[in-house]
Amino acid sequence: MLKKIITEKRKEISKIKTKETINELKDRISTSDPPKDFKEALNGKFSIICEYKRASPSTGPISSKRLEESIKSFENGGATAISILTEKKFFNGDIKYLKTAKSITNLPILMKDFIIDEYQIFQARAYGASSILLIASICPNLETFINISKSLNMEPLIECENSLEIYKALENGAEIIGINNRNLSNFTIDFNKTRAFAPLIPNEKILVSESGVKRSEDVKMLREYGADAILIGTEVMKSKNPSDFIKDLLIAGTLTPKGGSPIE
């Protein structure tokens, strides 16, 4: 599936580059406001990143809620940041959601896509993102991509799948590491991934445990394993009352000491 997504992505990027050139993006960036500090927002407390996710290859259609409605409910629940899936074909996203989101929220916005070309980093920034997701296993040059992102004042979230990728990310100055509990090839969820890799991430860095969270107990567990933040999409999109749902998750994460045993 990952291969398919990347093949499509390549086609899409080569088309888009002719419609909106990288120089046009750079011009827009030069006159835009500085992005929100994503790392600062996540620092020093338990955080929840809520994702606007309309569909996915593993679940199919998830929700047709409007972006505005979702963002307001995420904000009301106490989300620390908003993630927006911008990939079109498989996740029913749109780059334009970034612009809309920026106009209605002060929270940092993470562009969630499959970044394989430097062009996309400029695109993210020009459309209002405060950060980008870099998936280490598909990133053609992690060092360069991290540096470009930082030079545009976006501290990137680096998604790592194994210890080698974590070391490489840290060596190249990553401050925020994501461990995806979902296997991107077969879609299975395994929270033990967070447990296994958390000890490799120094305390001053930020560990985001991504995917598969359904209930407060999951948050407690991931927090005990050492997560600084969780990233949640599907369940928060499906929830009838996202604000209350997020509040409950936030309480569970905040009351559980990082790396420690939960307070009963």
Ligand SMILES: O=P(O)(O)OC[C@@H](O)[C@@H](O)c1c[nH]c2ccccc12
């Ligand atoms: O919907 P979930 O299981 O709560 O997961 C959200 C998020 O972690 C997931 O969308 C995600 C994590 N890494 C990705 C990389 C590409 C696309 C999607 C993702």
